[in-house]
Amino acid sequence: MSLEIPLAFLAIAALAGYFQTVTGFGLGMIVMGATSGLAIAPVASVAAVVSLMTLANSAVALPGKLAHLDRRATLATIAGILPAIMLGVVLLDALSGSAESLVRIILGVVVLYGGVSLVLRPRQRETLSTSASFWVSGVLSGLCGGLFGIAGPPVIYQCYRQPMSLVAIRNMLILLFAVTSAMRTLFVALRGQLDLEILALTGWAIPVVALATYAGRRWPPPLSPLAMRRLAFLTLMLIGGGLILAELG
Incomplete structure (x- = not known):
């Protein structure tokens, strides 16, 4: 692995870790989208690293922050997440060997949708959704x-x-992302897919993500919630759209 790869990866990881801390999301979408667009590492490898990075981010961001979560909604969502993770990993394995371009297009769509969802923010409900809705x-x-x-x-x-x-x-x-990452990492490890390159990238990235997370908690940007949403929208739209156009072009 050349020196340029970990340096570029660490720069992206630092930005993503800070971004997720001040917004509640974005680490995975930024790292996956940017590294795939720049062809820094294979999608499957980066996805494994992202899961481990998310755990590091959550370990710094979550302590003392869980007292007011709705237990019913949280548990129903987790119940839906856990079995679907394994299906997603198996599907990625099947597509990575024969349809890498399709994988990148799907990733671009997911990142693009992440940006669009910030603009098409739904009207807030008066009561909590049902457990079935959270499960879906x-x-x-x-x-x-x-x-x-x-x-x-x-x-x-x-x-x-x-x-x-x-x-x-x-x-x-952040809690749901931590649960997802922990389950995905365990499943990938049991399949023997945590190789030395993944562990090396993770070893470099975790201290950077932890520092960026601390910086996000200690020095959040002097922006209004609306300005943060606009910045997040623009970032994700550029990354997702760029991935799609690169593969279709």
């Missing part, structure tokens, strides 16, 4: 998490519909 969002997020280590868009949309505070939504999302 968990299944869709688990599938995305298994494929790319990105559990974001479906569960983000679901959470922002709920009559919960922004702090509660952000912390619930």
Whole structure:
């Protein structure tokens, strides 16, 4: 592995770790989208690293932040996430060997949808959705998490519909991403797919993500929530659209 690969990966990881801490999401989408667009490493390898990075991010961001989560909604979402993760990993294995271009297009669509969902933010409900609704969002997020280590868009949309505070939504999302990453990592490890390159990239990235997460908690940007949403939208749209155009061009 040349020196340029880990340096570029670490720069992207630092940006993504900070971004996720101040918004509640984005680490996986930024890292997967940017590294795939720049062809820094294979999609399957980066997805494994993203899962481990998300765990590091969550370990710094979550302590003392879980007291106000809705237990019913959280458990229902997790119940949907867990089995779908395994299906996503198996599907990625099947596609990576024969349809790498299709994998990148699907990744671009997922990242693009993550950006669009920020603009098409649904009207907040007056009461919490049913457990079945949270379970379905968990299944869709688990599938995305298994494929790319990105559990974001479906569960983000679901959470922002709920009559919960922004702090509660952000912390619930970080917890769900942590559960997704832990389950995906365990499943990949049991399949013998955590090779030395993945572990090396993770070893370099975790301290960087932890520092970026601390910086996000200590020095959040002086931007309004609306400005943060616009910045997130623009970032994800550029990454997702660029991936799709590169593969179709």
